Amino acid sequence: MALIREKRLRQLHLSLPVPPRAAGQRPNPTFTPAPAPTGVKALTPTALSSQFRLADFDKLAVLGRGNGGTVYKVRHRETSALYALKVQHYDNPAAAAEADILSRTASPFVVRCHSVLPAAASGDVAMLLELVDGGSLDSIRSRLQGAFPEAALAEVAAQALSGLAYLHARRIVHLDIKPANLLASTAGEVKVADFGIAKVLAHAGDKCTSYVGTTAYLSPERFDPEAHGGHYDPHAADVWSFGVTILELLMGRYPLLPAGQQPSWAALMCAVCFGEAPVLSDGAASPELQDFVATCLHKDYRKRASVAELLAHPFVARRDVSVSKCALRKLVADVSSESRLGSDMV
Numbered sequence: 001m002a003l004i005r006e007k008r009l010r011q012l013h014l015s016l017p018v019p020p021r022a023a024g025q026r027p028n029p030t031f032t033p034a035p036a037p038t039g040v041k042a043l044t045p046t047a048l049s050s051q052f053r054l055a056d057f058d059k060l061a062v063l064g065r066g067n068g069g070t071v072y073k074v075r076h077r078e079t080s081a082l083y084a085l086k087v088q089h090y091d092n093p094a095a096a097a098e099a100d101i102l103s104r105t106a107s108p109f110v111v112r113c114h115s116v117l118p119a120a121a122s123g124d125v126a127m128l129l130e131l132v133d134g135g136s137l138d139s140i141r142s143r144l145q146g147a148f149p150e151a152a153l154a155e156v157a158a159q160a161l162s163g164l165a166y167l168h169a170r171r172i173v174h175l176d177i178k179p180a181n182l183l184a185s186t187a188g189e190v191k192v193a194d195f196g197i198a199k200v201l202a203h204a205g206d207k208c209t210s211y212v213g214t215t216a217y218l219s220p221e222r223f224d225p226e227a228h229g230g231h232y233d234p235h236a237a238d239v240w241s242f243g244v245t246i247l248e249l250l251m252g253r254y255p256l257l258p259a260g261q262q263p264s265w266a267a268l269m270c271a272v273c274f275g276e277a278p279v280l281s282d283g284a285a286s287p288e289l290q291d292f293v294a295t296c297l298h299k300d301y302r303k304r305a306s307v308a309e310l311l312a313h314p315f316v317a318r319r320d321v322s323v324s325k326c327a328l329r330k331l332v333a334d335v336s337s338e339s340r341l342g343s344d345m346v
């Protein structure tokens with residue numbers, strides 16, 4: 001399971017033109033302040049890349065490894081401040097694009113990139129990110145060895161959707177939403193991370209033609225591009241992946257295949273394109289949550305709820321914020337105290 005879920009299906013990447021860069025978009029970030037998010041405390045980028053050097057940091061632990069590179073927990077020697085440092089190989093074309101996209105964002109619901117450190121001699125790209133101390137929802141789920149309580153899940157949903165709303169409003173589509181790419185803190189925050197295959201659309205309604213993604217979270221129209229004219233609505237694709245993510249956290253395991261079934265490409269394709277959504281046992285979820293998940297997982301992308309509609313859904317909009325935030329804080333703190341984040345020492 002892990003193998004398929006971690007790997008992106010490179011063979012699904014068609015050699016069609018990717019959407020053009022938006023007007024004025026540069027290939028490398030220079031940290032021009034992004035427009036302030038609405039309705040939340042405004043953030044602006046805090047440092048220019050020249051303020052830090054790789055040599056200023058001590059590597060403390062490995063936080064995670066992915067297709068693109070390695071994420072380290074690091075300490076700034078002078079201030080003792082902790083950060084996450086994502087080092088990507090110079091030959092990974094996604095590295096510069098990810099840094100560029102992160103340089104456009106400043107939201108409490110999106111992982112913050114403080115700086116892109118001057119390239120090491122190797123030419124690797126090193127992004128200095130805020131450290132999100134609870135790690136990914138995927139690692140929290142596996143440490144929890146069970147399902148997220150519904151109150152905590154409502155908070156995860158609200159904050160992840162706020163991140164997606166912020167991104168979509170800036171014509172940024174993520175295209176790789178999954179538990180491993182949502183980070184949570186012991187303060188009860190959730191942040192969207194890993195913009196390795198994200199895109200900036202030239203126009204708000206543009207469709208996407210890139211089929212790269214993590215197989216288990218691809219929507220039906222991304223699995224079967226020919227049936228949809230060779231392109232898809234990337235906003236609806238993000239909603240599907242988000243829906244699978246919420247269902248996975250609710251069930252405590254990948255939800256679209258029976259427990260224990262090998263996650264081959266063919267099995268996933270059948271489940272995603274033709275299978276029924278899993279039937280939850282009585283009492284496993286409130287009617288609000290069941291409806292919420294169902295509206296994310298419409299196979300027909302035109303019937304799928306938008307991010308704005310999901311934010312207004314009773315499961316999110318009518319949650320008791322103090323209860324749900326407290327439930328999430330407790331969950332993250334409990335699993336974090338049992339296993340130290342980044343225990344894999346450098």
Ligand SMILES: Nc1ncnc2c1ncn2[C@@H]1O[C@H](COP(=O)(O)OP(=O)(O)OP(=O)(O)O)[C@@H](O)[C@H]1O
Binds near residue numbers: 063071084
């Ligand atoms: N800012 C951060 N704070 C804490 N942990 C982080 C941070 N960024 C990443 N991680 C950890 O590192 C893991 C890998 O990070 P990320 O997904 O950005 O790398 P990647 O190489 O693009 O991975 P993949 O190829 O699987 O998409 C995450 O799942 C998470 O556990």
